[in-house]
Amino acid sequence: MNRFALFLMALPLMAASQTTVIRNATVLTVTKGTFQGSILIRDGKIVEAGEKVLVPDGARVIDAGGQFVMPGIIDCHSHIAADSINEGAVAVSSMVGIEDVINPDDPDIYRALAGGVTTANILHGSANPIGGKCQVMKMRWGKDAEGLKFEGAMPGIKFALGENVKRSGSPGNGFGASPGLRYPATRMGVEDVIREAFTEARAYQKEWRDYQAKVDRHEQAVPPRRDLKLEPLVEVLEGKRYVHAHCYRADEILMLLHVADDFGFRIRTLQHVLEGYKVAKEIADHGTGASTFSDWWAYKAEAFDAIPYNAAIMVRKGVLVSLNSDSAELMRHLNTEAAKAMKYGGLNETEALSLVTINPAKQLGVENRVGSIEPGKDADLTIYDKHPLSNYAKVEKVFIDGELYFDREKDLEERPGKEARKKALIDKLKAQEKKERKKPEPAEDKKSEEPGGAQ
Amino acid sequence: MKTGAALLAVLLTVVSLRAAGPDSFLLRGATVHPVSGPDISDGSVLVRDGKIVEVGAHIAAPKGVRVIELKGLHIYPGMIDSDTEIGLTEIGAVREMSDISDIGLFKPQLRAATAVNPASEHIPVTRANGITAVVTSPGGGIVAGQSVLMHLNGWTMEDMAVRAPAAMRLEFPNIRVPGRFGGGGETPGRGSAYAEAKKRYEQQLQELNDFMESARRYRQAKMAAGPGFETDLKLEAMIPVLDGKLPILIRAEKEKAIKEAIAFADKQQVHMILERGEEAWKVAAQLKAHNIPVVLPPTLRLPDEEDQPYDKPFSIPGELSKAGVKFAFASFGPGADDNPRNLPYEAAAAVGFGLPQEEALKAVTLYAAQIWGAGDEIGSIEKGKWADLIVTDGDPLETRTQIKQMFIKGAPVDLENKHHRLYEKYLAR
Numbered sequence: 001m002n003r004f005a006l007f008l009m010a011l012p013l014m015a016a017s018q019t020t021v022i023r024n025a026t027v028l029t030v031t032k033g034t035f036q037g038s039i040l041i042r043d044g045k046i047v048e049a050g051e052k053v054l055v056p057d058g059a060r061v062i063d064a065g066g067q068f069v070m071p072g073i074i075d076c077h078s079h080i081a082a083d084s085i086n087e088g089a090v091a092v093s094s095m096v097g098i099e100d101v102i103n104p105d106d107p108d109i110y111r112a113l114a115g116g117v118t119t120a121n122i123l124h125g126s127a128n129p130i131g132g133k134c135q136v137m138k139m140r141w142g143k144d145a146e147g148l149k150f151e152g153a154m155p156g157i158k159f160a161l162g163e164n165v166k167r168s169g170s171p172g173n174g175f176g177a178s179p180g181l182r183y184p185a186t187r188m189g190v191e192d193v194i195r196e197a198f199t200e201a202r203a204y205q206k207e208w209r210d211y212q213a214k215v216d217r218h219e220q221a222v223p224p225r226r227d228l229k230l231e232p233l234v235e236v237l238e239g240k241r242y243v244h245a246h247c248y249r250a251d252e253i254l255m256l257l258h259v260a261d262d263f264g265f266r267i268r269t270l271q272h273v274l275e276g277y278k279v280a281k282e283i284a285d286h287g288t289g290a291s292t293f294s295d296w297w298a299y300k301a302e303a304f305d306a307i308p309y310n311a312a313i314m315v316r317k318g319v320l321v322s323l324n325s326d327s328a329e330l331m332r333h334l335n336t337e338a339a340k341a342m343k344y345g346g347l348n349e350t351e352a353l354s355l356v357t358i359n360p361a362k363q364l365g366v367e368n369r370v371g372s373i374e375p376g377k378d379a380d381l382t383i384y385d386k387h388p389l390s391n392y393a394k395v396e397k398v399f400i401d402g403e404l405y406f407d408r409e410k411d412l413e414e415r416p417g418k419e420a421r422k423k424a425l426i427d428k429l430k431a432q433e434k435k436e437r438k439k440p441e442p443a444e445d446k447k448s449e450e451p452g453g454a455q
Numbered sequence: 456m457k458t459g460a461a462l463l464a465v466l467l468t469v470v471s472l473r474a475a476g477p478d479s480f481l482l483r484g485a486t487v488h489p490v491s492g493p494d495i496s497d498g499s500v501l502v503r504d505g506k507i508v509e510v511g512a513h514i515a516a517p518k519g520v521r522v523i524e525l526k527g528l529h530i531y532p533g534m535i536d537s538d539t540e541i542g543l544t545e546i547g548a549v550r551e552m553s554d555i556s557d558i559g560l561f562k563p564q565l566r567a568a569t570a571v572n573p574a575s576e577h578i579p580v581t582r583a584n585g586i587t588a589v590v591t592s593p594g595g596g597i598v599a600g601q602s603v604l605m606h607l608n609g610w611t612m613e614d615m616a617v618r619a620p621a622a623m624r625l626e627f628p629n630i631r632v633p634g635r636f637g638g639g640g641e642t643p644g645r646g647s648a649y650a651e652a653k654k655r656y657e658q659q660l661q662e663l664n665d666f667m668e669s670a671r672r673y674r675q676a677k678m679a680a681g682p683g684f685e686t687d688l689k690l691e692a693m694i695p696v697l698d699g700k701l702p703i704l705i706r707a708e709k710e711k712a713i714k715e716a717i718a719f720a721d722k723q724q725v726h727m728i729l730e731r732g733e734e735a736w737k738v739a740a741q742l743k744a745h746n747i748p749v750v751l752p753p754t755l756r757l758p759d760e761e762d763q764p765y766d767k768p769f770s771i772p773g774e775l776s777k778a779g780v781k782f783a784f785a786s787f788g789p790g791a792d793d794n795p796r797n798l799p800y801e802a803a804a805a806v807g808f809g810l811p812q813e814e815a816l817k818a819v820t821l822y823a824a825q826i827w828g829a830g831d832e833i834g835s836i837e838k839g840k841w842a843d844l845i846v847t848d849g850d851p852l853e854t855r856t857q858i859k860q861m862f863i864k865g866a867p868v869d870l871e872n873k874h875h876r877l878y879e880k881y882l883a884r
Binding site: 110114277281308309328332340343385390391418422 | 856
């Protein structure tokens with residue numbers, strides 16, 4: 001019932017084909033400076049952004065006087081809108097993927113949108129050294145699962161190191177359906193699992209190459225049996241799938257970089273990477289991005305050396321850094337998380353805003369589409385009433401592909417109607433229950449035996 | 456007797472005058488934000504023996520008093536976090552490093568003050584962002600134990616304690632149906648899980664009432680001092696609560712539980728502080744009528760119901776403020792997103808959604824002090840209070856603001872901490 005109510009408000013509030021001009025705003029382009037001016041949007045794309053933009057006839061004009069426009073926020077690590085995230089029974093679960101379990105009705109999508117987020121990388125959990133496939137999504141609330149997917153984004157896969165992965169090697173601490181012990185139980189074992197998997201993947205890749213070579217020579221050939229676990233790993237070896245690796249400690253970070261070097265692929269991003277600041281040079285040399293928390297620490301042993309200066313140190317040492325949420329709540333205020341990198345380590349405004357816009361866009365390989373306000377890019381924009389690096393700022397409007405997906409004013413307007421609809425439905429349910437209660441006894445007994453009736 | 460008191464007074468004056476040398480200083484030239492009154496631009500604060508002795512626009516430096524020029528900066532009272540685990544938990548996931556929750560349902564004799572580690576890394580990390588005092592509470596069971604209000608500076612608890620104990624903490628029984636991820640919920644339903652949970656709740660409520668009754672009888676027996684009276688440490692610990700000397704901090708989240716907690720406090724005639732109170736906004740009039748203050752749940756949280764407006768948690772503090780309910784913000788840390796150092800941002804998050812900025816600031820300073828019965832000692836920059844002061848380059852509720860200096864009980868506090876040390880070490884690598 002609630003979902004239906006939420007769905008109604010979700011339909012795009014403005015058509016994409018329309019020409020829209022946002023004017024009188026302070027425009028934080030992130031890549032091309034900040035100015036007082038306008039943005040022209042047509043067919044879902046930014047056409048022009050500048051101090052003086054001519055308003056075409058028939059264009060819809062949004063006056064953003066006193067307000068601030070920035071690129072929609074990009075969260076490089078989230079688990080919203082996924083029905084399940086951890087296949088923990090095996091140490092290598094590359095055969096599963098988030099793309100198959102997207103729940104477009106998750107209200108966290110709307111909440112993220114209302115926090116200025118337009119794109120997110122939805123990851124598998126951290127139960128396995130090699131986890132499941134990721135899905136990059138746009139927060140197109142109201143669209144179905146396919147409609148949420150960021151078309152053309154590079155596919156990804158989750159890796160994980162350290163405590164979460166080892167835990168399943170300890171009795172009684174497993175994830176999900178994992179019965180009893182599961183290798184590995186140490187960081188040494190974690191490395192081994194990854195090396196074993198890529199050794200297998202190489203052999204599998206060779207089988208297919210040999211087969212292809214025979215086909216090319218017009219020889220008779222039997223195709224190898226498809227292996228859904230190894231296929232994504234071959235894509236990693238061939239640079240067709242990005243690796244997003246959950247990690248904490250400096251030692252395991254270096255271990256993974258060495259493994260990747262040995263097998264000839266690159267880790268696209270290190271996720272969490274709380275001790276990244278200790279080996280920032282090595283991370284930069286490998287050409288790996290780092291996506292971290294602003295200031296989480298001490299919640300587990302491997303997070304005890306986490307520091308809020310992590311992002312700033314890595315930026316200074318030449319690493320491409322983003323700040324992520326890993327939390328449906330934190331996701332709603334990544335703009336002020338970025339402000340923490342100014343407080344801790346002295347990044348400037350543009351560097352700070354880059355951490356949640358253009359940098360994660362680069363890490364996900366979608367920087368030609370999103371992450372800054374530039375002509376030709378998708379019109380994914382967030383309008384704030386105050387400077388987005390202020391804790392007092394709130395999101396007023398959010399556009400994705402030029403469509404208005406969140407409008408605070410409209411949200412407020414619709415609340416009484418929604419409350420009334422909810423009440424009507426509850427009253428109806430109550431009346432129905434009252435009627436049912438009048439029925440003879442046996443029916444009542446049967447009902448109470450149903451497990452989980454509360455849900 | 457009278458002469459003795461006079462002599463003591465003279466002696467104290469002499470002592471304080473003698474100590475006036477190195478421990479006295481005048482902060483000058485800053486914008487002073489007393490919180491209890493209007494801001495003073497180009498203001499001064501005179502501190503002696505740890506206490507604030509004068510606040511104003513133009514205070515002449517007494518002879519021999521050190522002057523600290525703070526032109527262009529701001530002075531605020533140190534902030535107070537009303538619910539943390541500081542000192543009781545070092546690393547959340549490591550069982551050996553947590554002393555929050557002991558075994559049993561009724562354990563009022565357990566005191567947070569005795570188990571706080573004054574050398575915890577969380578103390579310097581937290582105070583570096585302007586927090587000078589926190590409440591640390593035990594958890595688990597029904598009567599969890601005694602909370603402490605303490606300064607974030609000192610070699611021992613004796614140095615740190617402001618109120619030890621500050622409250623008796625009670626987790627009010629409620630109907631908890633196991634959720635999908637093992638978490639609890641209070642959603643009523645018709646299944647057997649609900650029936651079981653309801654039975655457990657009713658039983659716990661009965662046990663709680665019985666426990667209070669036992670404590671009351673114990674107090675009577677103790678006063679009667681009859682033969683055969685035996686000390687019971689659990690019941691003994693409840694006497695200050697029954698006497699109305701120690702507030703009872705009651706955790707209750709939903710409307711039903713909050714109403715029951717209010718009725719309980721009323722019946723038991725105990726002084727109640729509501730903790731968490733997600734749905735306090737539904738009971739605001741009643742809280743106001745009973746003069747019950749609230750330690751708010753994190754502002755930066757998801758809506759409590761699937762179909763709640765997306766900004767409900769942000770707007771609740773403003774609604775409570777309008778309804779005249781007194782409250783303080785808390786971080787419930789030291790976990791991950793509930794870092795106590797982020798306390799000011801829990802307050803700031805409510806400002807865009809209806810809470811006046813001055814009220815947000817009071818709810819991390821003066822109101823917190825008042826709720827914990829220490830309003831005459833800390834929480835504002837006023838004559839006679841401890842000099843718990845922070846010097847900043849701006850509004851402390853804003854992330855970008857830097858804390859430049861700190862004083863706790865008039866002593867300059869080192870803002871260095873584990874995080875900054877690691878920063879300098881690895882930046883130089």
